[in-house]
């Protein structure tokens with residue numbers, strides 16, 4: 001059997017495969033290239049597999065060959081077997097990513113080798129490592145061009161896996177402003193306090209619309225996201241939440257039950273040294289700067 | 298009994314009664330209960346002075362005694378000593394509720410600790426009879442006295458009874474009866490010597506009655522802040538109804554039927570909205586009123602109970618919230634409230650819910666921990682395979698403990714404020730004294746109608762820099778006094794909370 005004959009066969013198989021992007025079986029090949037011996041077929045297929053042009057699947061008992069997409073073929077060009085295995089695992093995981101431990105278990109590669117493979121793939125910009133937001137140490141790998149899933153990236157609150165606290169802060173304030181605008185409706189409402197309270201409530205959807213209209217957010221905020229923010233207001237003690245009969249959550253801005261108490265009006269109440277301040281010694285009320293500054297006002 | 302309490306108590310005693318009483322009081326505070334001989338030993342003061350001090354303390358209800366077979370042991374009442382700084386508030390309350398006659402009466406009674414009605418009224422009368430502005434008369438004073446007794450602000454003092462075979466008397470509380478005061482007797486007493494008056498019923502101020510007023514005020518204000526004035530008014534009505542049936546400090550009142558509330562709301566002519574919507578207001582208070590009120594039945598158009606204990610808790614929480622915010626910032630406050638609302642929570646969940654960056658959140662959590670606002674409860678998982686069981690740390694808020702922490706802080710702050718005040722008074726003593734003297738001289742000259750030139754001469758003995766220094770010091774002292782009262786208000790919220798047993 002000559003080299004050229006071999007090449008012809010592979011060429012033909014490739015052509016068939018190109019026409020059938022869903023994959024081809026042994027039978028399809030046999031039908032397309034009549035007179036091909038099974039031995040020849042096996043060598044050709046093996047060769048193609050070796051070159052990494054084909055993926056091989058098991059479908060209903062028979063083997064299916066499928067041509068790899070151009071990009072991925074390119075990506076692993078010149079890669080060795082280990083890289084391919086790892087690559088495939090990572091590709092499979094999609095935009096959820098895959099944890100290094102899982103790769104190791106499933107690929108059966110030794111730790112050091114695996115790290116090397118991952119490094120090389122990373123340097124080729126084929127894959128990337130993404131930090132999980134809910135487990136800071138955990139890194140997952142995914143294909144370079146993929147957008148990480150919400151559960152990994154943390155959604156709207158994260159930029160490059162960093163928590164955007166300022167953004168949250170601004171939203172928090174804006175939400176509060178919105179709620180405060182209608183908070184007074186409950187006071188002396190001529191139609192009674194229940195109507196008044198209803199008027200002072202805002203549903204999460206309303207708040208979401210307000211925030212979207214403000215245009216302060218580049219990313220699209222879902223109602224869920226806004227609820228998270230509104231909940232921080234509840235924890236801040238600046239709003240209370242309730243549930244409408246139809247199950248939607250509503251929020252109302254409230255004030256603290258008491259005015260700032262005396263303790264926080266005197267410097268000692270906020271003084272970091274209060275537990276070290278004694279009648280004698282270095283820190284005494286008579287010598288205290290905070291006190292004298294406060295009294296100077 | 299904490300060290301801080303001891304500091305503040307001894308300082309207050311010093312301010313009002315001087316050094317010896319302070320020493321005796323502090324000695325009692327430290328040892329709990331003690332006999333005179335023991336006090337002599339530890340303080341090294343002459344016995345007569347100690348007896349005098351004890352007499353003062355007993356007179357103002359700042360200490361008690363109990364007799365064993367051999368000794369009489371004395372015991373300090375620190376809570377009552379703290380009340381001394383609340384006096385201005387009592388007076389203010391009287392003035393705004395019953396007018397200045399009541400204020401004068403209560404002021405005099407507080408100073409005397411206890412005295413008979415005749416003596417009280419006559420003394421007040423004598424004191425102010427030359428004061429044209431006040432323009433008081435006997436009839437008014439007498440009526441005010443009677444209405445104060447009726448309202449419970451003044452009560453009969455306990456009488457001392459001697460048991461047989463024992464030398465120490467015991468104080469027996471007596472039920473207060475509204476007295477009949479005869480105007481003619483009063484007039485006569487005024488004309489004659491007070492010492493001859495035969496009036497053996499003694500009276501004293503009932504602090505608790507004032508405290509109820511303060512508590513109600515807090516609750517009404519809170520509801521007003523949450524909802525509106527009408528709701529606050531309704532809260533007042535609810536509390537009024539509560540007093541009719543229950544012990545005032547009960548944790549929860551008897552159910553009050555809505556019908557009665559509607560009835561009493563009808564009498565409030567200036568609140569048309571409330572009259573119209575009593576039921577709605579009740580519902581809103583119940584649902585959005587910080588759990589002050591609970592609906593507990595449907596009979597008679599709904600029945601509502603006032604949960605005074607829960608209210609005290611809510612108010613305390615509001616106080617703690619303010620403290621945390623001011624001390625550690627609003628983000629720490631968010632974490633604090635988050636932990637409180639979730640009861641027990643893991644560190645990771647705190648971050649997720651509070652929407653704070655990892656690092657900052659941790660830092661604040663540990664700060665809260667350090668200042669004893671939250672506590673942590675490690676939980677070992679049942680030893681899992683490999684013995685690598687990691688403990689989970691659950692954060693939570695022990696309200697009672699935090700309240701203690703904050704109370705200590707209040708004591709400290711109060712102590713500091715008072716001592717700064719004392720220090721300032723001392724260092725400006727000469728100037729303040731001089732100013733006082735100049736004032737009294739000028740007053741005397743004005744009364745005698747001396748020429749303005751002479752008055753100016755006297756006034757000029759205070760040089761401008763001196764004047765400036767004095768007025769600056771006075772302004773500072775005023776700030777400090779105001780701070781004292783405010784701190785006492787904070788303490789009051791804390792005491793309210795501790796008044797209900799857990």
Ligand code: SF4
Nearest residue numbers: 268271274277285288
């Ligand atoms: S006196 Fe000064 S140092 Fe002492 S607790 Fe107060 S503010 Fe702090």
